[in-house]
Amino acid sequence: MPKTMRAVEITKAGAPEVLQPTMRPVPAPGHGEILIKLAYAGVNRPDALQRAGMYAPPPTASDLPGLEGSGTVAAIGPGVTDWAVGDEVCALLPGGGYAEYVTTPAAHALPIPKGMALKEAACLPETYYTVWSNVFMRGGLKAGERFLVHGGSSGIGTTAIQLASTLGARVFTTAGSDDKCKVCTDLGAEVAINYKDADFVEVMAEAGGANLILDMVGGSYIARNIKALADEGRMVHIAFLTGPKAEINFAQIMARRLTITGSTLRPQSDAAKAAIAAELREHVWPLLDAGRVKPIMDSTYPLDEAAKAHAHMESSTHIGKIVLEV
Numbered sequence: 339m340p341k342t343m344r345a346v347e348i349t350k351a352g353a354p355e356v357l358q359p360t361m362r363p364v365p366a367p368g369h370g371e372i373l374i375k376l377a378y379a380g381v382n383r384p385d386a387l388q389r390a391g392m393y394a395p396p397p398t399a400s401d402l403p404g405l406e407g408s409g410t411v412a413a414i415g416p417g418v419t420d421w422a423v424g425d426e427v428c429a430l431l432p433g434g435g436y437a438e439y440v441t442t443p444a445a446h447a448l449p450i451p452k453g454m455a456l457k458e459a460a461c462l463p464e465t466y467y468t469v470w471s472n473v474f475m476r477g478g479l480k481a482g483e484r485f486l487v488h489g490g491s492s493g494i495g496t497t498a499i500q501l502a503s504t505l506g507a508r509v510f511t512t513a514g515s516d517d518k519c520k521v522c523t524d525l526g527a528e529v530a531i532n533y534k535d536a537d538f539v540e541v542m543a544e545a546g547g548a549n550l551i552l553d554m555v556g557g558s559y560i561a562r563n564i565k566a567l568a569d570e571g572r573m574v575h576i577a578f579l580t581g582p583k584a585e586i587n588f589a590q591i592m593a594r595r596l597t598i599t600g601s602t603l604r605p606q607s608d609a610a611k612a613a614i615a616a617e618l619r620e621h622v623w624p625l626l627d628a629g630r631v632k633p634i635m636d637s638t639y640p641l642d643e644a645a646k647a648h649a650h651m652e653s654s655t656h657i658g659k660i661v662l663e664v
Contacts, residue, residue: 470614
């Protein structure tokens with residue numbers, strides 16, 4: 339086992355260029371943890387927020403960005419019985435994914451789905467944990483319900499479309515171009531709304547209103563989402579790309595019996611994340627094994643070019659997930 343490893347660190351809060359290659363000590367797994375020799379690391383919006391100084395890691399987490407990855411178990415800590423050195427895994431990470439080695443709780447790792455390469459598997463944890471826990475565990479989506487997900491061509495969006503449609507929901511989505519909308523319908527969306535040309539509130543009203551909305555936009559979308567909900571509809575927030583504040587009419591929430599909730603994944607307890615992992619293993623991994631759902635890949639960058647990967651992600655021209663090859 340080497341003592342040092344290549345990594346990419348945040349040198350200061352700022353634009354993508356503040357991401358710079360560095361050398362760090364290889365971490366050691368603690369009780370209940372595994373050490374993973376990473377092959378690929380996923381790139382996600384929370385990484386960019388951390389880089390910009392807007393999303394501090396938990397006190398016990400690595401200061402390196404990176405919340406998901408895939409690779410091979412290189413060492414196991416005390417108390418770990420589910421994994422052995424040499425196992426291939428993908429895992430949700432508390433941080434530290436932009437590196438050759440990373441530690442994470444063993445209960446947050448999942449096997450590589452059948453027939454899937456490590457590159458594709460690196461795209462699974464952050465996105466699938468987020469979608470499953472918010473759309474199905476928190477949002478309670480059921481077969482036959484009308485589901486609206488914003489940002490349909492993003493990693494979250496492409497995952498939510500596939501899972502919801504495969505499990506029997508009627509899926510509506512928004513995207514910023516006709517090409518992105520076609521990707522969404524090809525993945526299973528019944529209706530893809532180009533938000534530059536059409537009003538999703540009107541589209542959903544004609545369909546009878548959304549039973550569930552998954553939103554990561556925030557800002558002016560919050561009040562519009564409320565209008566787009568059916569009576570007794572639910573709205574789950576997972577991010578606020580245009581801001582967390584809005585003026586809304588709470589009388590509508592009372593009169594129409596609406597539920598508004600939300601969550602962020604990283605601050606949740608290890609036990610809560612392990613519970614999500616268990617549900618994924620039971621309900622979602624069989625779908626991945628069978629090829630009924632799959633990660634949608636956009637592009638791959640070398641680890642040392644993480645800054646370019648962030649610039650590409652923030653351009654919003656990508657479709658699906660961006661990964662770093664370690």
